[in-house]
Amino acid sequence: MSALHLTVVSDAICPWCWIGKRRLDQALAILADHQPDLAFEVSFFPFMLNPDMPAEGVDRASYRAAKFGSVERSRELDARVAAAGAECGLEFRHDLMTRTPNTTNAHRLARFAAEQDRQRAVIEATFRAYFNEGRDIGDAAVLAEIGAASGMDHDATLARLRSGEAVDEVRAQAASASRAGITGVPSFVLNRHFLFSGAQPVETIADALVAAARHPAIAAAG
Template sequence: MSDTPAPAGRLEIVSDAICPWCWIGKTHLDRALAILAEEGMTFELGWLPYQLNPDMPAGGVERASYRAQKFGSVERGAELDAQVAEAGRAAGLMFRHDLMARTPNTVEAHRLIRLSHPTGLQHALVERLFRAYFQEGEDIGDPAVLVRLGTETGLPEPVLSAFAAGEAARQEVMAESLGLARAGINGVPSFLMDRHLLFSGAMPGERMAEAFRQAVAILRSQAA
């Protein structure tokens, strides 16, 4: 028999691959998970799709002009990038907005993330996609780029082939992202435990850990 304790619950993160606060939030999440693992508390993890820009063209758009249109000016977009970069530095991350040429449609990234779940590499893949977009300036809307990043993460060939064929998990991603939005999720990252919404936002790891402890205690009490 294994001495590994059963997971304390299913922890799911609603996220978009181009959300900078989601990368910061994942970094804080990893800190929270490490804290709780030392206490013997682990979770089954999953990443759920959300589209910040559901009307984005399939090929994406040039980032600078898109953000100028979205936020009113190039200067305002740069101010927001600077705020993100500062928060990223505090979390130990480096954002390279100077390398980010395009804002992609993220459906393809979400497809690969969903297909990766059975491999146990989903969490690692999400990190690789964040780093590729925010630090390396990769176009993570390009299926060929995504196949390369999936290969680097160690995804098995059948998963990559299913993704490259073009349709696997597409309808599931579209339906789930729409369903989450309709359920009231309007900000990412959002954290769910056993499908109960706990909080949204990239709070520090210690605070996340405490929120997860409290959620586990409440759900266990309700189940008793």
């Protein structure tokens, strides 16, 4: 069987997207051992939870207090995320996150990385930079460093990020995901067939991938 294309619709500031990616990685490792005839090509498609976010981002604490009604409620949600992340080996450092960024540039970096077959590494590094290190992933210089650490040329990447290249394309893709009915991320699409949304348990992801991959219509759609 040829590789099936698995698209993960995701946003760089969605904590459940990092958790979902880690659980997906674990599910794919299980399938590699127990379903060796199945192969998946994974790519990431942009989604923007905050499409109207200012380009420079905003103060995270005040933004989330306004969004969720109070600082206390925001902290409760952060604690829930941190606990879920710890279960799959991720450490969330909410104490280091001072800004909520606009993610257009992060999605552009992921797009450029895909051209060099480095997208999954860059996506992981971007999540880690924000959620574990508290870095501003809306900043082109920060993103160029992330790309360089994943094998991309630093200066070329920085120049592309500082240009207007792919800004409209990334925003259009994110808008198209919303128009297609995707309201929550991460969402998973196999050979253009929507599977599910949310950071599902590892076993649920693995079972869903096997069932979908062995469905004749989905397999043929590749």
